[in-house]
Amino acid sequence: MATESPVVIIGAGIAGLTCAVYLKQAGVNALLLEASDGVGGRVRTDEIDGFRLDRGFQILLTAYPEAQRLLNYTALNLRAFRSGALIRYEGEGDSRWATFLNPFQEPQSVFQTLASPVGTLADKLRIVELLRRTKGLTLPDLFRQTPTTTLAYLREMGFSERIIQFFFRPFFGGVFLEDALVTSSNFFEFCFRMFYSGDAAVPALGIGEIPKQLANRLTPDQIRLNSPVSSIDGHQIRLSTGDTIAAKTIVLAVDAVQAAQLLNRTAPPEQAFNHTTCTYFAAPESPNQQKLLMLNPNRASAVHNIAVMTDVAPGYTSTGKSLISVSTQGLETVREDVLAERIRTELTGWFGETVKNWQHIRTYHIPHALPAYNAGSALTDVHAPLRLDAHLYQCGDRTAYPSLNAAMQTGREVAEMISETQAA
Numbered sequence: 001m002a003t004e005s006p007v008v009i010i011g012a013g014i015a016g017l018t019c020a021v022y023l024k025q026a027g028v029n030a031l032l033l034e035a036s037d038g039v040g041g042r043v044r045t046d047e048i049d050g051f052r053l054d055r056g057f058q059i060l061l062t063a064y065p066e067a068q069r070l071l072n073y074t075a076l077n078l079r080a081f082r083s084g085a086l087i088r089y090e091g092e093g094d095s096r097w098a099t100f101l102n103p104f105q106e107p108q109s110v111f112q113t114l115a116s117p118v119g120t121l122a123d124k125l126r127i128v129e130l131l132r133r134t135k136g137l138t139l140p141d142l143f144r145q146t147p148t149t150t151l152a153y154l155r156e157m158g159f160s161e162r163i164i165q166f167f168f169r170p171f172f173g174g175v176f177l178e179d180a181l182v183t184s185s186n187f188f189e190f191c192f193r194m195f196y197s198g199d200a201a202v203p204a205l206g207i208g209e210i211p212k213q214l215a216n217r218l219t220p221d222q223i224r225l226n227s228p229v230s231s232i233d234g235h236q237i238r239l240s241t242g243d244t245i246a247a248k249t250i251v252l253a254v255d256a257v258q259a260a261q262l263l264n265r266t267a268p269p270e271q272a273f274n275h276t277t278c279t280y281f282a283a284p285e286s287p288n289q290q291k292l293l294m295l296n297p298n299r300a301s302a303v304h305n306i307a308v309m310t311d312v313a314p315g316y317t318s319t320g321k322s323l324i325s326v327s328t329q330g331l332e333t334v335r336e337d338v339l340a341e342r343i344r345t346e347l348t349g350w351f352g353e354t355v356k357n358w359q360h361i362r363t364y365h366i367p368h369a370l371p372a373y374n375a376g377s378a379l380t381d382v383h384a385p386l387r388l389d390a391h392l393y394q395c396g397d398r399t400a401y402p403s404l405n406a407a408m409q410t411g412r413e414v415a416e417m418i419s420e421t422q423a424a
Contacts, residue, residue, distance in 0.1 A: 053362055276329050306347075
């Protein structure tokens, strides 16, 4: 069966949905083709056994300018983590917790933060200088700087190895999904600014509410699910069913692997992506009710970061139990039962014997969780070309930098290009 559409967007992730929403505002009803059974791409929430499980630990940084422009935060009913972290560390023969809070958001915490053993007093003063420095540039200028690695940047600023090891590596390693901190210093500055300028939040009913909100701004006939594209040839799009669609304009809003397949290019190597594994547990009660991300500087462990989702957003469950998310980075393959048992064993040392009764709900292993954004790599360009030829465009965080903000930004920019072309 052959059909026609003026604009076809391949992929109904955040970038594709954003592009479609902005096109609709400009009077263009694009058709979205999505290979899976739902919208959102990597940004989805599953409902399992009375729990809402995001596909990997994900947050929305409310300071993202593109998110502020596009999303209705009130309708998302955002629930925020406290700004800072609880850090597990070994000291004087036992294990302890250090609290490291953002005094810009919790002024009463300033003395607690200054007294924290996570770093020196000079380290904490340098954080103020780091914030001043990152706020002193526009975002385009920030990304135009010549980058180094995040680790080299932190050392150049004079941060001690202790605060790098106990705060920056576990916290931003969890953001970048890589612990060597080889990610571009430009992206680190962007993330640092976003964390300190706003909240780290989740919608009350899960991260999947974000793409759902965008999809609801389109008409139902604009989104075709379970419609994988096998090839494109000029203006012709062929689906795996054999159906074809003729499109005046085509937008690739897919990941790097799918884009390479459709463009007949060599697929990117595995090192072009950062990996993560998220293991969910149900517990009778929360092990810590401070609404802070818990970090483990010992990255050889199975437990890297912990978040008690129901402390922040009670709507993540209807069971009355606590939903606990445990993140582990860098795993190439996963045996879910073995990993879950290892996590329980480690956390029994943190929280006591009650951990042995935690129920393993599900594990998400995400090998292509984020595009790598390393200093010196081609991926550190502010943008890959969004217009590939007269009728073919691409958008998504793979064309810019790995974040929801970039997905939304590139989706908007492609929509503006198409609108201008059609108006000419």
